Amino acid sequence: MADSRSLVDCLAEHAWRRPDSVALVAGERRVTYRELAGMAAAARRRIARLGLHVDSAVGIHAAKTPETIALLTACLLAGRRFLVPSTELGTHTLGTLFERAGCVAVLSATPLERHVHEGWPPVTVVNCAAEDQVAQVVPGSRRGVSFMLTTSGSTGVPKIVPLGMSEVDRFTDWAVDRFGIEPGTRVLNYAPLNFDLCLLDVWATLKAGGTVVLVAPEKATNGRYLSDLLHEHEIELVQSVPMFFRLVADAADGDFPAVRQVILTGDAMPARLLPALPRLFPNARVTNVYGCTETNDSFLYDLPAHIDEDTALPIGRPLPGVDVLLVDGDGVVHDGPATGELLVHTPFQTEGYLGGPGQTEKFVRHQGIRYFRTGDLVSRDAGGTYTLMGRNDFQVKVRGTRVNLQEIEHVLLDHGRVLEAAVVGLPDELAGLRVHAVIRCDEPVSSLALREHCRLRLPRVAIPSAIHVVDSPLPTTSTGKVDRRAISSMLAHTGVKA
Amino acid sequence: MSDAIAIKRFIVAEFAPDARPEDIDDDYDLLANGVIDSLGLLRVVDWLSQRFDVAVDDVEISEDQFVSVAAMCRFVEQYATGRPVVAAQAQRGE
Structure with a gap:
């Protein structure tokens, strides 16, 4: 380079x-x-x-x-x-x-x-x-x-x-x-200033x-305001998480002909939102970009004119200078079509985490190159195009921010009165995903007090949108663990509102 | 009904079904504690503007004005123009 x-x-x-x-x-x-x-x-x-x-x-x-x-x-x-x-x-x-x-x-x-x-x-x-x-x-x-x-x-x-500084300059x-x-x-600029997207x-x-x-952060969920901004300033390039496009699609009367580049990033784009994009941005190239804070952007995919709603949106191919490994569950590196954990090396990546744990398991060397383990499961087709399959742990994304459901449970269980806790992410019409917690306590505790407890220990997006305090024991799996699937379907069927 | 009680009832009904209105301290931080998230904030502004007849389009609003019940009461004090509307709604038993 x-x-x-x-x-x-x-x-x-x-x-x-x-x-x-x-x-x-x-x-x-x-x-x-x-x-x-x-x-x-x-x-x-x-x-x-x-x-x-x-x-x-x-x-x-x-x-x-x-x-x-x-x-x-x-x-x-x-x-x-x-x-x-x-x-x-x-x-x-x-x-x-x-x-x-x-x-x-x-x-x-x-x-x-x-x-x-x-x-x-x-x-x-x-x-x-x-x-x-x-x-x-x-x-x-x-x-x-x-x-x-x-x-x-x-x-x-x-x-x-x-x-x-040189990684930032290169990126x-x-x-x-x-x-x-x-x-x-x-x-x-939609993201807060601490986001790598900036x-x-x-x-x-x-x-x-x-x-x-x-x-303006306080108006970031106001679709009318966002579409007015696009119009008024004749925005040419917009990069955002899917929620932005959802809000704009719902609020906009017409299209935005000045936009010539749309960058989708930070989250999987809901398929049913894709057809709205060419309508909203008739003159724009739409690019799906995949990256993480540790490596910055590493893959991109320019969407074709016609998008098939029934298949997942690919993350495409590695950027120039990016090295990729696909590693299966047995630690075997695969060439050609395969599915496995994605490891990447980019010209923009960090030297490693500072002053904390996690260094050795997340950064690994292979044939002299230092790779970052993304924790994302991807598949590669015969043509060399990659598609994100999801994560196989407790990570979910809430408005572009990675949230670990198990960690929220741990925080709740640290509260002296909480006996059992289950935290699940449920699809939400507008937010994409919302975090719900189901709690059983030994003495009555209000959700307001539990929120104070969470606020001191968790980022705001990880504070559950809804905290359900119940009296009966939570359902468990055959191995005695809290059954998140049963709890998710219970919450989905009772039609709780966040 | 006082503004504060009406607001607390609304918050409990919309965002904290397990709590009682009297559980919410006037200064409890509804935003930092995640009771109201950024999407919920839109519902709050919408409800306040209808209930207390505030022409929100004419008012410069910021998150700080809705951080607590006390802050919302100050917002209502400052901008509500249609107190009779509130009274009429209250009489209908809201």
Whole structure:
């Protein structure tokens, strides 16, 4: 692969060469490249005044605002590593993550309201207002770690995924070229800023000199708002989890002719939603992209004009530079048509998890190449096209976030009054999947108290949508384990509403 | 019926069928505790706007306004225009 361009060099160049073009749109606000560079330069100076050691990490509270993007840019410019965890994680969990990542401070562009930050490193609100009109953007080191993202699992404390600056540079280069992002290209950003998806829709767009239109998180499930955004800003590229397209399909009156590239990612696309896509986006190429935080994108599939609703949507073929292994249940590596666990190596992948367990079982070496075990079961056909078959453990996806049902059970069972707990994911008309918990207690406990218990230990998406407190013992299988299948069908038949 | 009780009854009926309205503290964080998720929030806004006659399209709304029963009461205080509608509904036994 050719030498990649540096993200921060590109940002500096845009601020110099096209200062008045719009970098960010947030509600009524338009932030030009000059303004973004000025904000980032000011934030960088203010962070420098904190006197933190140059190699030490910081945590970022990533509320979705232009100021936060300026703050992240400031860290990139300074070559400082930074942890961007989900703002939805529990206070205790965040404290543990900041500690594991070695964060000496937590920076936020906005005051942290109604947030307990007990046990966190000191929190500093960094004023990201530009200090002057002329932005001096001098990029710092390109080496070493930049973003530290977290896995989206609910498996205890998420794992920390450090990404080297050169991996980010390579990925953003690939994305810019593959999806034709250019100066002025208007790209919708749906995901929260801590999601790996932002490396494409925010950072690759800024690298190319495009315009990022930020979806306000509090309106992210409002289909009318989303379709208005697509129209008003004549969005050309949109990347999102299936729920977005569902919401837009339900709310939109007409089509979106300006969109020329649709990227489906983060979750399996419901087949019955596929026919809506050519209707909504008549001029768009639709691409299914498969990836995970540890490796970033690794497969893609351009959908043909006619989509067969009865077959699963393939994830397609590996991206250039991606190595793949298919390993069956006996650990045998297969060539040709086969089904097995997918292992991938990408040019964008992490060096490994930081400061926590899970290293050895998830990253394995084969013939000198370091692979990541995705835990996904895939099949490969004779033509070399791959299709995702699902996961054979307790992982489910709730709105694009991987959630482990067994871990939620463990958290509930940690509550002193809970005798039995079963957690299942049930299909939901709008959300795709919702988490339900069935609980038996030795003394009456309200679901409100159980929720408090969960909130301190789980990310928000993993807090069950519905908690059913029952009096009788839960059904069990012949081996004495809680019978999730029986419980799922019981819940499905009683027609509970979340 | 006070606004707070009406709101608590609605929340219990829609989102927490096992709880009693009086179990919900006015300041209980309904969002962080996952009682109301982002999709549920749409139902809450919809219900509040109908029940208390708030023209939500004319109001700049944010998640913080619905974080607790107390916050929703403040929202209603601030934006409700049609108190008579509420009274009429209450008389019909809602």
